[in-house]
Amino acid sequence: MKLEDKKRVLREMVVHRRFEERCYQAYIERKIGGFLHLYPGQEACCNGVMEAARPGYDYVITGYRDHVHAIKCGADPKAVMAELYGKETGSSKGRGGSMHIFDAQHHFMGGYALVGGPFPLAAGIAKAIQLKGGDEIAICFLGDAANNQGTFHETLNMAALWKLPVLFVCENNLYGIGTAIERSTAVVHQHKRVCGYGIEAAECDGQDIEKVYEAAKLAVNHVRSGKGPYFLELMTYRYRGHSMSDARGYRTREEEEEWKQRDPIYLLRDRLIAEKAMTMADYEALEKEVDHYIEHEVVKFAEESPEPRVEELEKYVLAERATQMPWLTGQAA
């Protein structure tokens, strides 16, 4: 990665981390409701892959841990935070919530809350790209536990069969909700499960963004050049529980501390400091600047935004009626 890109991505990852930590606080304050799945610890996965791809151009789809993926594709953090607050200015106009962030304009095709649900949707997006003849690719980010759903196997089979331009990124954070991977899954290393479908696959350290970037470059090039799907497994760790009601009784604090020694943000920061590209003081100033941005722009926007109108409760259930009348009434031809 180029130095300028590394510095830019470091700031982005700090934004992502601070955004998520601020969500935690707002949830405790009951300003965010429902379920909230946070991303700290895994930032190098999304950032490393998307640095190798084309954010806003390639199509991205994921599960319910989706805030950072949306923002990385180009969604405004203000609109994402407003969505978590359930406001009309939210990315889904307050109808979606934390698990359903969408930004179609930036080709972020959404967060979905059925584990494994996005696999076939991603393949379908790739099918549409194939039919239209574009050079975009579909990227599906999901966790390791999604691979125990039937959709994983069914989709891999079809993606390989039809050579669809789809990159499956498995963020292996070692836990499916509160069950350790070795207690739920016969094969811990997920890339090994893909060989039965004849799909190219690799495993990579998911904490070191430069390693993720290099692995993702190979993966993205493979898919974009028309060679069919690719499966990239990134070994990572989520610091927080699965969602907010999770006290993490299924793992030790020692294990958590061990992973925090290889924090994706600090790894990159320390490398930049060692390369004399920045100082610790620069980093501290960066954190301060990001905190100010999150508090005084992002959270402020969400707090001050209006609620959706109850009169528009049914607005998005079906397509705008006026535009569909020929088919509803049969008065077309």
Add this chain to the structure above:
Amino acid sequence: MAEMMYWEAIRRAHDEEMARDPLVICMGEDIGVAGGTYKATKGLFEKYGPLRVMDTPISENSYTGLGIGASFLGVRPIIEIMSVNFAWLAMDQMFNSAAKVRYMSGGQLTAPVVFRSPGGTAHQLGAQHSARMEKVFMGIAGLRVVTPSNPRQAYGLLKSAVRCDDPVFINEHELMYNMKGPVPDAEYFHPLEGSEITRSGTDVTLLGYNISVHWNLKAAEILDKQYGISAEVVDLYSLAPLDRAGIRQSVAKTHRAVVVGEDEAPVSVASEVIAILNEECFFDLDAAPVRINSANVPQPYNHTLEMATIPNHESVVRAVLKLFGKA
């Protein structure tokens, strides 16, 4: 107006829509090289090729999801699920993805996808190949449900469903693919909403859809000829939304209603229609509305038991006579 079989009408709608728009595709098990279990896609593979006429693996949930994902980018897939019994496996994608994506994205994404699938009791297909599931689909917000009772509707409803931006489930019937009927020679779009009066009458309204329209027509004939009772037959080809106004208008005229369906009574299409009768027609009714449904059992294999499970025109005649105190 040419006579055409139900399957031929569906095939014609596919062909016309695929010829018009390169983003209309069809997919499903055995629909390509084999031409479709009920011939609804016969010859399309040769004409449009494997990229647009996709023989899928037997993976209902995921090929359905794949079609839905493609529809997010403006592709218009017509997804055949060989038997509605297999649609249970695809309901996750149909309900959680197609039906909800527009709402939960605040109107950003839409899934203009068509699902076609036959259900119903055919010839001794047993418990796992005889389901009637329209009752399940019609209760899902964000999904339109239509069910053609004749070749004209089969053709026109598919045409409209392909063009409509909402996901549409088309409930067909395994026994009806070889039914013949007139279909307009010119391009025809059947309305996705509303109902049709198939036979006018003044004494009782027989509400049905798909195959039960035919039981009702036969019953109306008998009631007229043998008992002097004038029955109006209403075809509820749209199950979601149901045509409240159409139901109200007919019952306001006849003051009596019998609702007939091949599904089982608990939580049936008839349950919902009778709720509408209560809400819309309570003071118009001269008698409590009646529903006629299948027995609430997994479909038996034995032919005698199978026939005892489902209603027919005779059950309708009996119910009407009882309503008039003649039985």
